[in-house]
Structures are given as structure tokens and as C-alpha cells.
Amino acid sequence: xxxxxxxxxxxxxxxxxxxxxxxxxxxxxxxxxxxxxxxxxxxxxxxxxxxxxxxxxxxxxxxxxxxxxxxxxxxxxxxxxxxxxxxxxxxxxxxxxxxxxxxxxxxxxxxxxxxxxxxxxxxxxxxxxxxxxxxxxxxxxxxxxxxxxxxxxxxxxxxxxxxxxxxxxxxxxxxxxxxxxxxxxxxxxxxxxxxxxxxxxxxxxxxxxxxxxxxxx
Amino acid sequence: xxxxxxxxxxxxxxxxxxxxxxxxxxxxxxxxxxxxxxxxxxxxxxxxxxxxxxxxxxxxxxxxxxxxxxxxxxxxxxxxxxxxxxxxxxxxxxxxxxxxxxxxxxxxxxxxxxxxxxxxxxxxxxxxxxxxxxxxxxxxxxxxxxxxxxxxxxxxxxxxxxxxxxxxxxxxxxxxxxxxxxxxxxxxxxxxxxxxxxxxxxxxxxxxxxxxxxxxx
Numbered sequence: 001x002x003x004x005x006x007x008x009x010x011x012x013x014x015x016x017x018x019x020x021x022x023x024x025x026x027x028x029x030x031x032x033x034x035x036x037x038x039x040x041x042x043x044x045x046x047x048x049x050x051x052x053x054x055x056x057x058x059x060x061x062x063x064x065x066x067x068x069x070x071x072x073x074x075x076x077x078x079x080x081x082x083x084x085x086x087x088x089x090x091x092x093x094x095x096x097x098x099x100x101x102x103x104x105x106x107x108x109x110x111x112x113x114x115x116x117x118x119x120x121x122x123x124x125x126x127x128x129x130x131x132x133x134x135x136x137x138x139x140x141x142x143x144x145x146x147x148x149x150x151x152x153x154x155x156x157x158x159x160x161x162x163x164x165x166x167x168x169x170x171x172x173x174x175x176x177x178x179x180x181x182x183x184x185x186x187x188x189x190x191x192x193x194x195x196x197x198x199x200x201x202x203x204x205x206x207x208x209x210x211x212x213x214x215x216x217x
Numbered sequence: 218x219x220x221x222x223x224x225x226x227x228x229x230x231x232x233x234x235x236x237x238x239x240x241x242x243x244x245x246x247x248x249x250x251x252x253x254x255x256x257x258x259x260x261x262x263x264x265x266x267x268x269x270x271x272x273x274x275x276x277x278x279x280x281x282x283x284x285x286x287x288x289x290x291x292x293x294x295x296x297x298x299x300x301x302x303x304x305x306x307x308x309x310x311x312x313x314x315x316x317x318x319x320x321x322x323x324x325x326x327x328x329x330x331x332x333x334x335x336x337x338x339x340x341x342x343x344x345x346x347x348x349x350x351x352x353x354x355x356x357x358x359x360x361x362x363x364x365x366x367x368x369x370x371x372x373x374x375x376x377x378x379x380x381x382x383x384x385x386x387x388x389x390x391x392x393x394x395x396x397x398x399x400x401x402x403x404x405x406x407x408x409x410x411x412x413x414x415x416x417x418x419x420x421x422x423x424x425x426x427x428x429x430x431x432x433x434x
Contacts, residue, residue: 043256043261068253087281087304
């Protein structure tokens, strides 16, 4: 199991605000995510600017694609994204086409898990060639009090066993990380935990230290 | 049952191309949709420009929101949209908050149906105050050969019976409309059937004539 990466999610409504966080935090993270809110507000220019600003980082277009997988993968990767998200509710044809285009351009698809999905779905995604999924505790679900629980961890383990690497997101703090010790975690995604911290560099460093403590050799 | 409306879906990757279709077709349609592809490429400016260009039309932000319902409803309606779409896989909290904000700003939420959902979900959406859903044959599903069938029509009827008005989309042509005679259709959504027609005004008029023939008094 390789050491999980740290992903900065940018869910600002303005690219200018997002860029302030990027300037401050990019040395401390591995992956930078153009979040859905940012992309809907600022368009593909958000992805393009992040690529220009951070040529050495993995860039994610968190588009939660539900249809038109081919067109959107071509757009996202063409603008500089390495990875594009597809929502689990998308038809398998969308996932398959998105994956084929992403792969042909040297990128990857991440399936974003929301609502109803089954392990049979996950096996279908894997058969299509997809190797990543995002396990999500949504911000509205968090706000309504939903916590990380044993059921989450059991489902993550099942997805890991199918062969999917997981990124984990949803109000994570460094103190949550030991929960995921048994999971094949690709990355921990932090948005407001970083962008709204009074000392965001310190929080990013704390994430990195915890990761090294738990998963380091 | 009131007469279904006609909705022009703009799924261009460039706002300039979309605007050419709007200029030509807006007199012949009731609703103009800033499609997901257009919004991801051009950002919220797409919604803003459509509102400026078509002050008298219903404008839809087809954002397929999965999270952050409050923030995104505020953005979409603030930019001039009347309706915003939320994907059925979103947590109920997202739908509830999106609906509350939309309603407070004089707008509406449409639930976009993809993947696994149940009639119990639909009853929950209705209980939250949502009154619209979009029944969808995705473009990737179409391309892989999926047709409109009795099962689609039966599920639409069930949704109608719960009290949801349905917009119907997915490779529709005027000749498909009689299929939906028994359904409480809010709008028929046409994208490429209009934008890629050699005489798109004639096709729009044909949609309108068929609607009047089937649903008119």
C-alpha cells in the first residue's frame, strides 16, 4: 500500500479567491482539485489556470459527469486535468467512454460515490478499466450530522477488495485519518479544513505528518 | 393537464456557438437551458448571458448538483436562472436546501433522474417541496442503442401520480411525442434535434405543432 496523497479541493465561487489558496498551499499538497462549485462558476478556465500555475501537480476536474463522458473527458484533459470525476449514477456507457478518452490522453477517471450504488456497479466500473473511486461524506450530509461510521469503513474495504483505490473526502481533519488505516487510500481530500483554517499551512503539514506516521515505513 | 412547453438545451462547448442557436431559435421555444457541457466550459457567465439575451424566457441551469445545494442554488438563481437541476443521487439534505433557496428566490428545483432511484426517493423529494423531475435517456445510453420503452412510460406515470411534473429528454424527435400522451409533461427538451437540424426553425415549429395537436384543446 503506497502512502496516501493530500488533495486540496478548491470550492470557491471565485477563481481569484481559489488562486490565493493555491499560491499559499501548493507546496504542501500533492493534488489540486478544481471543485464542482469553482468549475460551475468559472468554467474550464479554472482547470486551465491551475495547470498553468502548478505544472508539476496532479490536477483534478471535479465535474461529477453524468452524461457525455467522451466530450467532457476531452475538454477536461485538454484543459490540463490529469483526472476527471464521473458520478456513480452515470450510465456505464458514459463511464466507459470517459475512461477510454481519459486513458488515451494519459489521464484517469474517478467515480464519485453518491446516493444508491452497489458493489456490482463497482465491479462493472473496474471491468471498464476504472481504477479509482471517491468515497464521500457530502457537505450537506455533514451539516445534517452524518458521521464517519463502521458502515462507511466496511463499504470502503469492499471497494478496495474489488481493486479500486479510494480518495476520501467530507469534512476530514488530521485526527480522522487513523480511521482509514486499513483502507487502500489514494488521497485524502481537504477543502474547507485547509481554506478556512487560520493557519492553513500548519494544517496541511499536520495532514502530511499524520499520513507519514500511519502509512510511512 | 396544461400543454407541454418546448425547451432548447444548449450543450455546446462554446458560448458563442450556443448564442447563435439562441438568436435563431428563441422565438420558437419556451425555455432555454444552459446545458451541463456549456456550463462546465463557460461557467456561470453562460447563465448570465442567456438571461440578458432572453429576458422573457424561463432559463434553466442544468448543473446536476450533487452537493452544496444552498450555495449553488444561490449562484444559479443569482445569475438569472429560474430553475436549477439537482441529480437524484444527491443527499436529501442537498435537495431540501437547494429547494428552500430556490423557492425563496422565486425559482424551482428539477430532479434529474440518472442511475438507481426509487419511488420512495421521489416521494421524499415531493415531501421536501420539489415539484419537477427530468426523465432522461442519456446521450451515451442513446448511442449504445437504448430506446424509449414501456418501462420508461410506466415509471413516468408513477412519478406523475406522486405529483411530479416531468420534463422529458434524450434524442427526442417530433414523431416521439405521441408516446407521452398519458404523462403530465412539463416540457420536452430538445438539444441536438434542433441545433444540428439543417432547418432548425422548421423542426422547432414541428415540435410545437405536434404538442398542440396532442395536448391542445
